[in-house]
Amino acid sequence: MGMTMTQKILAAHAGLDEVKAGQLIMADLDLVLGNDVTTPVAINEFNKAGFTDIFNKDKITMVMDHFTPNKDIKAAQQCKQCREFASKYDITHYYDVGDVGIEHALLPEKGLVVPGDAVIGADSHTCTYGALGAFSTGVGSTDMCAGMAAGKTWFRVPSAIKFNIVGKLPRYSAAKDVILHIIGMIGVDGALYRSMEFSGEGLKNLTMEDRLCMANMAIEAGAKNGIFAVDEVTKEYLKGRTDREYKVFEADADAEYDEEYTIDLSEIKPTVAFPHLPENARTFDDIPEVKIDQVVIGSCTNGRIEDLRAAAEILKDKKVADHVRCIVIPATQNIYMTAMKEGLLEIFINAGCAVSTPTCGPCLGGHMGILAAGERAVATTNRNFVGRMGHPESEVYLASPYVAAASAVAGKIAQPSDVM
Amino acid sequence: MKACGKVHKYGDNVDTDVIIPARYLNTANMEELAQHCMEDIDIDFAKNVQKGDIMVAKANFGCGSSREHAPASIKASGISCVIAKSFARIFYRNAINIGLPIIECDEAAEKIEKGDEVEIDFDTGVITNKTKGESYQGQSFPEFLIKIINSNGLLNSLKE
Numbered sequence: 164m165g166m167t168m169t170q171k172i173l174a175a176h177a178g179l180d181e182v183k184a185g186q187l188i189m190a191d192l193d194l195v196l197g198n199d200v201t202t203p204v205a206i207n208e209f210n211k212a213g214f215t216d217i218f219n220k221d222k223i224t225m226v227m228d229h230f231t232p233n234k235d236i237k238a239a240q241q242c243k244q245c246r247e248f249a250s251k252y253d254i255t256h257y258y259d260v261g262d263v264g265i266e267h268a269l270l271p272e273k274g275l276v277v278p279g280d281a282v283i284g285a286d287s288h289t290c291t292y293g294a295l296g297a298f299s300t301g302v303g304s305t306d307m308c309a310g311m312a313a314g315k316t317w318f319r320v321p322s323a324i325k326f327n328i329v330g331k332l333p334r335y336s337a338a339k340d341v342i343l344h345i346i347g348m349i350g351v352d353g354a355l356y357r358s359m360e361f362s363g364e365g366l367k368n369l370t371m372e373d374r375l376c377m378a379n380m381a382i383e384a385g386a387k388n389g390i391f392a393v394d395e396v397t398k399e400y401l402k403g404r405t406d407r408e409y410k411v412f413e414a415d416a417d418a419e420y421d422e423e424y425t426i427d428l429s430e431i432k433p434t435v436a437f438p439h440l441p442e443n444a445r446t447f448d449d450i451p452e453v454k455i456d457q458v459v460i461g462s463c464t465n466g467r468i469e470d471l472r473a474a475a476e477i478l479k480d481k482k483v484a485d486h487v488r489c490i491v492i493p494a495t496q497n498i499y500m501t502a503m504k505e506g507l508l509e510i511f512i513n514a515g516c517a518v519s520t521p522t523c524g525p526c527l528g529g530h531m532g533i534l535a536a537g538e539r540a541v542a543t544t545n546r547n548f549v550g551r552m553g554h555p556e557s558e559v560y561l562a563s564p565y566v567a568a569a570s571a572v573a574g575k576i577a578q579p580s581d582v583m
Numbered sequence: 584m585k586a587c588g589k590v591h592k593y594g595d596n597v598d599t600d601v602i603i604p605a606r607y608l609n610t611a612n613m614e615e616l617a618q619h620c621m622e623d624i625d626i627d628f629a630k631n632v633q634k635g636d637i638m639v640a641k642a643n644f645g646c647g648s649s650r651e652h653a654p655a656s657i658k659a660s661g662i663s664c665v666i667a668k669s670f671a672r673i674f675y676r677n678a679i680n681i682g683l684p685i686i687e688c689d690e691a692a693e694k695i696e697k698g699d700e701v702e703i704d705f706d707t708g709v710i711t712n713k714t715k716g717e718s719y720q721g722q723s724f725p726e727f728l729i730k731i732i733n734s735n736g737l738l739n740s741l742k743e
Contacts, residue, residue: 285651286649305651
């Protein structure tokens with residue numbers, strides 16, 4: 164019987180000709196990732212277990228992105244602990260304030276993940292790199308520790324759901340709308356323990372940034388990983404970013420899938436996920452008037468240059484509503500610089516937005532835009548759980564950069580056609 | 584191995600942000616984090632929980648972030664086992680890796696109520712509700728995972 168893309172990558176990393184869904188395997192890792200929240204726990208475990216060396220200094224990356232620039236003394240201590248560990252073991256890809264970006268925007272930009280890789284990261288949105296045709300999944304700090312020490316870890320081989328992508332997105336519909344639509348359709352545990360595999364003739368109409376956004380939120384459907392078939396868009400993206408040779412794995416024609424869906428991009432409408440689950444996806448024919456207090460445009464889901472261009476397109480020559488605080492966070496320094504050169508930052512500042520250095524900050528209620536009791540935010544982030552962006556009685560509405568920017572102008576949840 | 588205690592009961596999709604809010608993750612001290620465990624959905628949990636107590640929830644327990652602080656703060660609060668219809672996969676992995684016993688059982692997740700006295704036999708997967716005089720069959724783990732759990736976590740099992 165044939166294998167899915169994910170199964171083929173896992174088999175290759177386990178040194179096996181074939182694997183089956185449900186099989187437990189030990190697999191070699193190409194990259195092990197941690198951030199300033201999860202790495203300190205991994206370091207504590209590393210020391211407690213008595214490990215004295217790491218498996219490969221070039222295959223571990225630490226990204227200080229969550230509570231940086233350090234939000235308080237405790238956060239500063241955690242970063243210091245990571246910095247000292249990275250220095251002690253001479254870790255090549257350690258990123259700190261000044262060159263740091265949000266991990267899942269930074270690693271693809273730096274060319275650290277290539278098709279066919281097996282990657283674990285102590286951050287749930289590590290599934291983002293599936294956009295590049297890699298197997299990539301979130302794990303905890305103990306797994307990160309074992310990965311750092313041994314360069315391998317255990318996996319239960321997942322089955323998969325196939326999404327056949329056709330058509331082309333209409334104007335003002337975005338990749339974020341596609342993935343919110345899918346999560347709304349299958350639910351927050353609709354892909355639990357499984358892969359979400361994206362392929363089909365419509366893939367050519369999705370940019371790499373679109374794919375990164377969609378793979379990023381596979382975890383919000385409970386998936387182990389999201390993965391895109393490798394095509395010319397992938398190969399073009401990798402040019403100039405890496406000189407590593409990579410192997411392209413394709414799903415077998417007779418691979419078995421638990422479920423198959425066809426997603427027609429031309430039918431996707433601007434979508435908003437209402438509190439407090441990403442599956443509460445609604446389109447504008449089903450959205451009442453919701454007054455808002457804050458808008459966040461950024462995060463590992465939607466803080467890339469195309470996202471900022473989309474937001475700027477809406478905000479150009481307009482003003483953010485008086486009662487709304489709009490915070491724009493370019494996800495990496497490179498994106499920040501590009502946005503500056505293209506005049507996007509000027510558009511944001513003229514509109515009345517605050518523009519921040521790269522950080523995960525408000526997405527997880529860390530800092531840089533926390534909500535008070537009763538406040539509501541439209542955010543291009545990935546989670547709208549109770550208390551996610553601040554007070555347990557605050558609310559987060561997930562949307563695309565187009566919808567977030569339009570909402571900032573309107574002062575209530577709005578779509579681009581309401582303000583353009 | 585057995586666990587026995589009083590039940591704290593929750594619903595579907597208990598996410599890691601409510602198990603331990605990110606605003607407290609500027610420390611990796613699990614005893615300190617245990618003071619804030621579950622507080623956004625159960626403000627008195629840290630005050631009420633007794634060593635050995637059992638947590639019961641419905642589907643997709645532990646969805647969201649990969650923060651190991653979630654199972655670790657539950658463990659540090661004194662909880663001896665979490666029973667749910669299903670667990671989000673990173674939480675499932677993390678719980679096994681740090682040695683927090685978890686068990687999947689639809690019937691137990693439906694029938695057990697807050698305050699019930701419950702015993703779990705990990706070798707057989709049998710969950711006994713002493714308050715109601717009922718028992719339910721939970722899913723037992725594959726041998727590979729039992730070894731990790733019995734070693735009190737992944738790193739200990741790697742050393743063995």
